[in-house]
Amino acid sequence: MDEHRPFDIRPGTGDDIFAIAGVLVDTWRSTFRGLLADAFLDGMSREDEALRLARRMGVPGVYYLVAVEPATSNIVGFANFGPPRGRVPAHIHELYALYIRSEHQRAGIGAALVGSVAAQCAGQGAKSLFAWVLAGNPNRRFYERLGAKAIGTSGIGVGDRSYEQVAYLWEDIAALVPRANGQS
DSSP, X not given: OOTTOSOEEEEOOGGGHHHHHHHHHHHHHHHHBXXXXXXXXXXXXXXXXXXXXXXXXXXXXXXXXXXEETTTTEEEEEEEEESOSSSOOTTEEEEEEEEEOGGGTTSSHHHXXXXXXXXXXXXXXXXXXXXXXXXXXXXXXXHHHTTOEEEEEEEEEETTEEEEEEEEEESOGGGTGGGGGTOO
């Protein structure tokens, strides 16, 4: 662990699935309340999300990184990434998910996770990284602060409703790699 960071980042494993699912459900409920339908958010369960995440973890080329609080060994955030979904050039990888528990946000965990994702993607030959972000996500500026540029929009169905999402692109992921080591 970097002595200046109160968290470790390591690969996520099958043993982490239930904890990762807990982070996902809790952060969706705290971040998207008022944006997504309450019935959808209230209907989310750790068990259902754990099953979905476990299936996703079994897909070749899909990876998870987790941020762990060393004092408690609790997973406080995670990133999920891999090859792009859809028709995107092979040198571009996709950040599928990035969630940090609300009480641990603004501690550098998100930037460190993105930097670690970028380092792994670069090691696999990727030159660029992109992420889809709900247009109403109150944390969209996080991606912009890390240098991502909005390059397009699309619709996405969540529950029984459709929402707008924004594609953010880091054209040169090499610029993100120092963030994996806590540098800016």
